[in-house]
Amino acid sequence: MARILIVTWDGGGNVPPMLGIGAELRDRGHDVRVLGHPQQRATVEGNGLMFAPYVHALPWTPERIGSGLAFLISSLRLFTDPRPAEDVRAALRHRPAELVLVDCMSLAALRAAVRSGLPTVVLVHVFHSFLTSAWARGPIGALATLRGMRPGPLWAAADRVLVASDRELNPAGVGPLPTNVRYIGLVQGRNIRQAAPPNPAVLVSMSTMDCPGQAAALQAVIDALADLPVRAVATTGGAVDPAALTVPANVDVHRCLPHDDVMPEVSLVVGHGGHSSTMRALAHGLPLLVLPLFAKGDQPAVGAAVATAGAGLMLPPTAPPARIRDAIRTLLSDGPHRAAAISIGTRLRTQDGASAAAAEIEAVLTTRADELRKRRGQEEPSSGG
Incomplete structure (x- = not known):
């Protein structure tokens, strides 16, 4: 060898x-x-x-x-x-x-x-x-x-x-x-599987790197979730201090969680368009709402690919909570976005x-x-x- x-x-x-x-x-x-x-x-x-x-x-x-x-x-x-x-x-x-x-x-x-x-x-x-x-x-x-x-x-x-x-x-x-x-x-890990959550739930996962405007975008997503009948978990990585966020009762915030353990229990992922986390969500058959944080990086291209494939939506990272809330409502429904994500996930899990x-x-x-x-x-x- x-x-x-x-x-x-x-x-x-x-x-x-x-x-x-x-x-x-x-x-x-x-x-x-x-x-x-x-x-x-x-x-x-x-x-x-x-x-x-x-x-x-x-x-x-x-x-x-x-x-x-x-x-x-x-x-x-x-x-x-x-x-x-x-x-x-x-x-x-x-x-x-x-x-x-x-x-x-x-x-x-x-x-x-x-x-x-x-x-x-x-x-x-x-x-x-x-x-x-x-x-x-x-x-x-x-x-x-x-x-x-x-x-x-x-x-x-x-x-x-x-x-x-x-x-x-x-x-x-x-x-x-x-x-x-x-x-x-x-x-990918060995425990990638089709998500089948019993209740509406959302994973919010932004970059582990300190991308511009990340704290503000994360707070806007959390504010959007506050008025929705869902439970949510958000991970901040090392770039954002959870204590600096205003967090409603239906959202749990952690610095780090194993995404392959969390994703099978949620219905939607809200992220920044990082290639790794986005592909992992799709492998679990989950639609995505993408808010690209770094315009010069690959995040806009990843978000556009998700939207083009019909598996999610993309919004600017400065989108207000009301606009984010509407997008989350759309993606939580059993519509074409979920069907597209499930189809892509079936293919990705064979890789x-x-x-x-x-x-x-x-x-x-x-x-x-x-x-x-x-x-x-x-x-x-x-x-x-």
Whole structure:
């Protein structure tokens, strides 16, 4: 079996699919180690994987980013920081690996992995069309290019680019997919099932990152729920203090709850359009009300995909409580939105992204090993008679 180095960063929805793939590789007998921000140790080790912290990379705290401008500046610093490359090199010196699996947005780490000559696989945890257009061609891609880390050529240099998303929901990109891109489907828990709640109930889940206007949007949703005959649970992550919210009797607020435990008991999810949480809700067959918090991120594209598929509605994050309340009433009914979400969920629950990713990674390892053996055979001198 192979030694595999996984390189990630402390975001939100990018982490679960990477750790799910890591766990699948470990269960197949591979030696898996995860390199990430120091505060990720408990999460990584809690998933039964070995962990190594960044030493050279700039510190990053997703819970306290600030305004829209501060959010952009923090993102630019995170994704164009060249220092993670040294962490990758140091990790490979300390414990050599046969393959590197890298987050698609960790550009310096990806460049170091490609330059190492090792088989390199990229994990995409957002819509592929968003990554290669708005993200790669926006401010992050422009600054990365100036720093010698142009995203497109780096992804093209990888042996595989694995997209942990649903191809039918992903908006169509321009032209055919690159030959190294594979859709693997969702990486999800084993207890995903069709929600069948006995009573109207709502889950409100905003970003674990400190997105602009998040506290105000969360309060508006809670205010909208106050006058409805439903029970609701809201999770704030580390970005919003529950004590800072005005909460009615029919709403319970928590910093964190396992969504796969809560979703089977609710009828609707209200969220920010994060790819991971949205796909998880759809996998449970739940319609969504999406309020995209970060206009420059993938959240508007995710919300639009949900609305286009007929599985939910999208409102601006500044929508007043009355408008949010009307949307919740519509989505709680047994209408076309619920039927569409149930249909999508039936499809998504057949996907096993972790297993598909592991199979692709093992195929890369086999191909590279065969190429090495062939090259060595060609270099060996023929014996004389």
